[in-house]
Amino acid sequence: MWVIRPEVSDEPGTSTFSLVHDRHAYGPFVVPYVGQRFIYAAAGVAVAALLMEMKPSVVARGLAALPPLMRYLTQQADREGRVLIDDRADHPETIRTVLETVRETYPDKKIWCVYQPGSYLRTKAMLSELEQALSLADFVYIADIKGYPKEKSEGLHSRHMVASLRQAHPATYYCENTEDMASLLADRVTSRDCIVTIGANDTAQVIISSLIAPSETSVETT
Known part of the structure; x- marks a missing residue:
């Protein structure tokens, strides 16, 4: 063995x-x-x-010598020294793994998680499991569901997810405007904390590009 x-x-x-x-x-x-x-x-x-x-x-x-992987626990530091971690996780188990790994890597930092669901159907089918996984972060912000082409909303909105998760995890908020979300994170998150963007790439790109100075170079740590 x-x-x-x-x-x-x-x-x-x-x-x-x-x-x-x-x-x-x-x-x-x-x-x-x-x-x-x-x-x-x-x-x-x-x-x-x-x-x-x-x-x-x-x-x-x-x-x-293995090559780096895109959006798998990709880590960067912004101009204020905050740790930014990006991962494409969109399944409850992979989200849980990402947040547990971040917690193990940075046990003294608070985790600010911004999640953009990728699929209406998956989000609705796994809503309870997604909420349990996201609750591992200290603060949770949920953006609008991206949705696949021709996919129906299934009567679901991110606001529903926020309202449900907030019952057990009060520090859960709806991310209505991505640009405003980036500004909020810049104001509230200190260098002692870390920001984790998870899920679809749309929201992550805006937030990361807003927080990273143009002259800085991102580093893959996956």
Whole structure:
């Protein structure tokens, strides 16, 4: 049996782990992504490669050289030093994973989450699960549902979601205007907190571009 042993990463934006099999240790292996899901995926690749008798050093170099992923826990810092994290998560379980990872990475920071649902149908079908996942953030702002082409609204509006979630999580608000939302975050969020944009890309793009100075360069940490 192979055992995965997560380790502390020396470099931000990476995950480190070792493998143990028949009392033999392999690693450490480093992947340029943050989160347990990436450790499990990379461990599977590493085990397969080792079973094919590839050298551990070769496996380690290959994993470390993996390309960055767009909108998977992508991290940036704005002009005020606030941490901005963007992820395309739109399923309750992936949203939960993102927020848990952010909480583990920044245990002392408050999480301001801005979520734009991508689909009316999915949002309606998984409303309860979405609310439970989003409640992991300290503050939640929900933008208008983007919706797919020709998709019907199913009688659902983001205001309904806000009203429902607010019963158990009072710090939940409706994001009516994205530009105003960016200004509100700039005024209220300090450098001791982090902003997490989740879901469809429309709202995330506006908020991030408003908070990032034109001269700054974004950095992928996934």
